[in-house]
Structures are given as C-alpha cells and as structure tokens.
Amino acid sequence: MTATAHEPLTQEEDLLEGFLALETPEGFRAELIDREIVVTPPPDGEHEHYISRIVRQVLRRSETDMDFSGNKGLMLKSGEACPKDHVIPDVTFAPLELGLFRTADSWMPCDEVAMVVEVTSTKPQTDRVAKRRCHARGGVPLYLLVDREDSMVTLFSDPDKDDYRRLPKRVFGDPLPLPEPFAFSLETKDFL
Template sequence: MTPTPAERSLISVEEFEELARTAPETVRLEFINERIEVKPVPDGDHREIIMWLQDACREQRPDVRLYAEAGLKIEGYRKGRAITDAALAPRKHFAGHGEWSDPEGVLMVVEVTSDDTDTNRRDRMEKPSGYAAAGIPVYLLIDRDRAMVTVYSEPKDGEYLSILSRPYGESVQLPDPVGFTLDTEELKDFAD
C-alpha cells in the first residue's frame, strides 16, 4: 500500500543524515517519529552523570563499555536516527561503524533529561517507543526533573512491558543482559 502524502515524511533518512553531518557543533540533530529534533548540548551536570554511570558500569561489568553519544538507527520506529546520551555494548562493539550504527548488540541505552521543553515528549514518550521497537533490551532514563531513575525492559511490539521507577538514592536492578544493581545515591549530588 502506498502511503498518502500526509503519511510520508517530508525528508528522507538520507537527506536527514546529510543535514546532521553538516550541522554546527553547537546542536545535535535526531530523526524521531519522522521529524527532525534538536537535542540540547549537554550541560556540566549531564556530563558528570554520564561519567558517574561509565564508572559504575566499568566496576560492575568490565567486559562492556558505556559509549557516550552513540548514534543509533532505530529503523523499526519510522526509520529514525537517535543520538543516545550513552549506549552500553561489548568492548569494541562500534569499531568500524559509521556515524549511525545498528542497535543489534547494544545491551542498554541511556538518556539523561535536559532542561528543555521537549524532554517530556522526547525522553519519556518517543525514545522508549523507538528503542523498544529497535529491540534494545534495556532503556535507562535518568530523570533530573523528577529526581528519578526509570528502567524500561522487556521490549515487545514497540513497547517496553516492564517499567520500574525509583527515586535517587535507591538501588535499582538493571535486568539481563545488563545484569547488575545500580546504586543511585550519588545522583542526589545532581538534584536541583
């Protein structure tokens, strides 16, 4: 069945990738839900949270790495392209990949909310759907606005069947294939 004009994207994935390649360094572009999204450049607390999580992952799972700002093809979700705040994958997983990698083999993606008007739609609604549709086993949302950590897991038919939220300071189990408990006490240092 041929899509109607209203169902077709105004820009192709290839056109988006060219646009993203030539965008200034002060912005990051994503293609989610057939729309171009401007992702804010991380602030200092955002970067510190990612570094904290990298250390935690390395302590618990020395066989994997947490790659900051990984570009993933979330094809199952309207031919999207998402820049994760971080992606947990086996060491050297992204070697030889271009700017946009297939999500196969990625164990977990991470988003840290930013102080912008699109956070609710992007990080709490669209990205969970996109990551679940791509089959990424675990999505970890570090929600600075709510001082909460949310773990999405068990992707099926474009949604995560399991969603668990805990306030900063509580331990949270990251299910297999990640398979470790994350102590979130240090996140209190970054609460507003």
C-alpha cells in the same frame, strides 16, 4: 534510497534524505525521532555528572565486561510507513568482546546493543516517550532513563512492539537493579 528519474521520492524518503544531509552547529546533535527532526544543544554539567556516575559503575561492576560510546548514532527499525529512526543516546553499552563500536559507521544498527542511557535535557518529553518508543521498536533490550525533573531513574526492559513491558522506577538515592549482562544494582546516591 535515491529515486530514479521515474520514481519520485516519497515524503518519508525525502524526510530521511533531508535529515541525513543536515548540518548542525558544533556541539549540537540532530536526531530523527518519529518523523520529527530534533536538534539538541550541548549538555550542561549536571547532565554529564549523571552520565559519568553511570558509566563508572557499569565499567567497574558489570558481570560482563562492557564497552561504551557516548553520543553514538543508532538506526532503529521503525514502522513501514516511516523511515528508520536515527537516535543518539547519551550512552550506548555493548559487551566488550563484540568490538561493536570500533568498526561502526556514524549511524549503526542496534542489534548487539545491551543498553542505552538517556538523561533528560531541554526536551524531557522526547526522552520519556518518543525515544523510549523508538528504542523499543528497535529491540534495544534495556533503556535507562534518568529523569532530572522527577528525580527518578527508570529501567525500561522487555521491548514489545513500540514500548517496553517492564519499567521499574526508583527515586534518586535508591539503588536500581540492572539485569544481566550487568547484574548489579545501580547506586543513585550521587544523583542527589
């Protein structure tokens, strides 16, 4: 990505290079989302409560044995005019048999990812719109969003270009069916 003496960096390459060189304070995470560098503080306890409940259910109830990674850096395909989005979902799931996370670099492609999970935090609009579109462009098949402000859980599926075609929603307390490879209904009673 580094330009030679004859080729200056484009604005997009310069942005990506600056992002990759960024040093964030301990516990914070930086992401490159739709040409914007987003820095997020460490999550609060309620945020982690939702993550815990989802991970426990997926590991216990999924039809396929799943592996997961918290805060795994994903490089997502994006438009020709912009650099690859670099996002860090709260949780990333992949089939255990793939061993996807063991050999992954800090930033890995999302080709074999089964589902990513986001719980809204200090910038909920980023999770609701920008990250959703990034994951759809990257071809991530399932994007599960826990929206704390709206007390809703949404499963975005069937990615098409820069969005998802299906988005079943449930209020906290109602189960949300997850398709294969998960094939169970996510209980959200503990979200109340």
